[in-house]
């Protein structure tokens with residue numbers, strides 16, 4: 524007997540049954556099986572199950588749902604859990620797509636969101652109302668790389684009977700497993716670390732059935748299902764997730780340390796640095812010695828210097844997204860946060876010359892040399 528080592532890609536939208544009764548039983552939930560790939564697909568299910576095992580090792584009471592993108596996972600989780608009249612507490616500095624859900628789309632459904640600094644747990648506690656149905660956080664925020672106290676947020680959420688949802692895209696289960704710190708549901712853009720190669724788009728939501736079932740029901744009706752070919756690529760990425768993350772985190776830590784004293788850089792943010800305002804949370808919540816692969820630096824000289832720094836890089840690509848094997852840089856004020864004027868940037872603690880570096884798996888010495896030569900080129 525033998526079996527394929529690679530995951531089989533089941534590229535079928537519909538599945539045939541031996542009998543009409545079998546068809547009825549699977550659709551009715553009386554028997555397990557596949558009927559239609561928007562509902563369940565073997566390749567997509569295998570990917571989700573593998574992420575579930577990484578987020579909650581050894582726990583068979585935790586399951587996972589696969590999605591077409593991170594935003595499909597997040598929007599479906601919100602819609603699955605919230606109804607008109609509900610109130611949500613979420614980070615003011617959350618990912619732009621999520622921000623848009625909270626500010627633009629949820630109000631149309633009669634759901635109100637208070638956006639605030641979720642690292643300020645007193646402010647979160649003060650914002651809770653008798654309608655608060657969800658507290659939402661990100662393990663590491665973009666681009667400030669703040670780290671909220673997940674345990675404290677879980678306590679506040681649960682005291683008021685609210686669900687605690689964590690977008691852990693920036694950490695991955697190698698760096699942090701929020702379910703172990705009180706989260707009810709974890710969501711990911713699998714497009715980032717989980718896939719790891721910037722060649723597939725997907726998402727996933729993980730949690731115990733009591734919290735995940737409404738997400739599954741909403742997924743089936745809203746239709747953000749993960750395609751089998753994408754699921755194959757994302758699943759293949761998981762095989763090297765731990766290896767990639769350890770290398771990426773070690774290089775990011777080394778770069779953050781070396782750039783901290785550089786004259787061309789006015790500030791370095793990295794959760795692994797003792798100077799990071801929530802370093803103590805990161806040490807407690809994250810796997811030993813792992814702090815993620817995002818490093819944010821403020822290039823001396825403002826907006827033009829920040830953009831010129833990006834242009835001068837040779838190994839690091841000027842590119843969107845993060846978490847893949849390739850090192851990437853983005854100038855924050857002109858790309859991900861371009862909607863913010865100077866006053867709003869200052870309020871969000873984003874310097875005009877700030878750049879976000881997503882550290883890949885390239886040779887650490889080559890990356891440092893590239894960053895140093897780019898700072899040198901612009902006179903830093």
Ligand SMILES: Cc1ncc(COP(=O)(O)O)c(C=O)c1O
Pocket residue numbers: 592593594595618620661665690692693711712713714724725726844
């Ligand atoms: C923290 C975070 N959450 C969610 C998303 C959305 O993921 P996707 O682009 O896969 O929809 C992103 C995308 O950049 C992200 O950075």
